[in-house]
Amino acid sequence: MAQRVAVVGTGKIGEALLSGMIRAGKSPDDLLVTTRRAERAEDLRRGYGVEAVSNAEAAKAADILILTVKPQDMGALMDELAPHVPADRLVVSGAAGITTKFLEARLAAGTPVVRVMSNTPVLVDEGMSAISGGAHATEAHLERVEEIFGSVGKTIRVPEKQQDAVTALSGSGPAYFYFLVEAMTDAGILLGLPRAAAHDLIVQAAIGASVMLRDSGEHPTLLREAVTSPAGTTIAAIRELENHGVRAALLAALEAASNRSQEIAEGLS
Numbered sequence: 001m002a003q004r005v006a007v008v009g010t011g012k013i014g015e016a017l018l019s020g021m022i023r024a025g026k027s028p029d030d031l032l033v034t035t036r037r038a039e040r041a042e043d044l045r046r047g048y049g050v051e052a053v054s055n056a057e058a059a060k061a062a063d064i065l066i067l068t069v070k071p072q073d074m075g076a077l078m079d080e081l082a083p084h085v086p087a088d089r090l091v092v093s094g095a096a097g098i099t100t101k102f103l104e105a106r107l108a109a110g111t112p113v114v115r116v117m118s119n120t121p122v123l124v125d126e127g128m129s130a131i132s133g134g135a136h137a138t139e140a141h142l143e144r145v146e147e148i149f150g151s152v153g154k155t156i157r158v159p160e161k162q163q164d165a166v167t168a169l170s171g172s173g174p175a176y177f178y179f180l181v182e183a184m185t186d187a188g189i190l191l192g193l194p195r196a197a198a199h200d201l202i203v204q205a206a207i208g209a210s211v212m213l214r215d216s217g218e219h220p221t222l223l224r225e226a227v228t229s230p231a232g233t234t235i236a237a238i239r240e241l242e243n244h245g246v247r248a249a250l251l252a253a254l255e256a257a258s259n260r261s262q263e264i265a266e267g268l269s
């Protein structure tokens with residue numbers, strides 16, 4: 001019999017996962033969602049043909065519970081949910097900074113827990129999801145989680161101690177690229193291009209560069225060198241990037257993101 005999956009706290013990431021599982025062939029009859037607001041539940045019912053239930057009902061009815069609330073809401077959610085979760089359920093958390101220990105401490109002894117850090121490109125089936133098993137998660141549990149998150153992109157297994165770094169890199173990563181695109185679009189405006197043209201030019205450059213990074217098998221340094229002509233335009237720009245410490249800024253930025261992920265965990269434990 002097909003396993004029933006409940007998405008608990010169906011916001012942006014939860015809805016992306018829900019739509020991915022349906023696109024991958026899972027029947028809406030085998031999916032449940034929970035929400036905080038009735039109108040959100042109604043939207044999901046109408047949009048995907050799934051049943052919206054209470055957190056307690058989801059805990060009882062689903063084989064796999066995927067928790068996609070914000071880290072700050074996880075304590076309250078667990079107070080409500082945990083008493084209803086039988087110990088044979090698989091509990092999956094997609095929240096930044098929430099450790100498997102935090103969840104295990106609130107669930108019945110022996111409950112399998114898996115932690116996942118995903119990212120918003122799950123919306124276009126290009127997500128990157130890093131998976132770590134808790135104390136009671138078996139190979140079969142990890143494979144089930146890989147199957148679900150594999151329906152919306154790539155997956156990788158990492159030791160849980162690396163999850164703060166993963167969060168800083170691929171979890172938040174899309175935001176850094178959007179930030180760069182915003183800044184480079186402004187640079188196009190500064191150089192006299194219309195905004196729409198500047199946007200289209202840099203977005204297509206980003207897509208082309210991303211596909212080459214993924215498909216060429218070349219190291220990023222070689223790809224960059226292929227663009228950088230002697231005494232040309234690119235090296236003039238790169239000198240300014242180095243003068244302004246962009247490489248150092250990225251190292252500091254990702255360290256700050258990783259530290260913040262750790263702080264969230266410490267603040268909630």
Ligand SMILES: NC(=O)C1=CN([C@@H]2O[C@H](COP(=O)(O)OP(=O)(O)OC[C@H]3O[C@@H](n4cnc5c(N)ncnc54)[C@H](OP(=O)(O)O)[C@@H]3O)[C@@H](O)[C@H]2O)C=CC1
Nearest residue numbers: 009010011012013035036068069070071073095096118119
């Ligand atoms: N956004 C991102 O890029 C990424 C996010 N994450 C993680 O994913 C998680 C979700 O993020 P995101 O989707 O952006 O957040 P959202 O706020 O979009 O989604 C969370 C949803 O949970 C609902 N909710 C909160 N408490 C409860 C409850 N007790 N019962 C039922 N529903 C509840 C919220 O309801 P309401 O609408 O009423 O607030 C909201 O719809 C976070 O933990 C985040 O760390 C991970 C990787 C990337």
Ligand SMILES: O=C(O)[C@@H]1CCC=N1
Nearest residue numbers: 096119167171172173
């Ligand atoms: O900003 C955040 O906290 C979440 C986690 C990773 C991406 N967004």
